[in-house]
Amino acid sequence: MDPLVWFQRLALDVRIAVELTGRPVELYVVRLELRVAGAWRTIHLFDNAHGAHDEHSFRGALKLPALEFFVGSNSEAIPRAISLLKERWPIIMEQWRTTA
């Protein structure tokens, strides 16, 4: 089953991408994407690929180890992940730029 993807633009070069597989959702990825040199790059993400609700930071292109950000259902975790990115994206972006 192909995932459904939705975007919300936060700034010209910053967006959130939400990728959902299954209805009800079985797998999800919530990504913060930054456009760098014309290409969208993931700089932070939340997913449940390994069964838990995980959060991953990035150092450049390197995806850092997961940190469980939530315990609960997918339908609760997804809006939580989106809200976290909306609250924190300027800081995440700055941290990514200084460590990339």
Added chain:
Amino acid sequence: MADHHGAVEDDGMSPRNTTAAESAADHRFLEIVGGAATAYPAESELVRADLPDLSAVITENVAARRTTVVVHDDGSEVIVDPPEFGKIAAFILLVALAALGARRAQLEAAGNVVELPVGARVRLRPPSGVLAA
């Protein structure tokens, strides 16, 4: 239910100020992702109406053949759909463009003018949620 972000003040981050349009866009995005709002094509992009670069975002999405949902502070929306066409329609479109001298429709966004290709569609959605063609 628990999460390690429960205490926001522990993160050393104060809440960001959000505009009414941003709040409306946030609300609508959660509805779409949650499956409560289904009137949007997959891969649509929501953008708040007061984003300074709104016209650039619409132009970019039309070029990428992605629907843009512009959300205003009262919850109303302007939905900009890219043209839908296949190979035959693309040929007809090229002929039509040549015939018309590439004359294009325009949409004003955030004080700027967005040029829309032939076949692009703009829909208005009032806060009540009734779609108008």
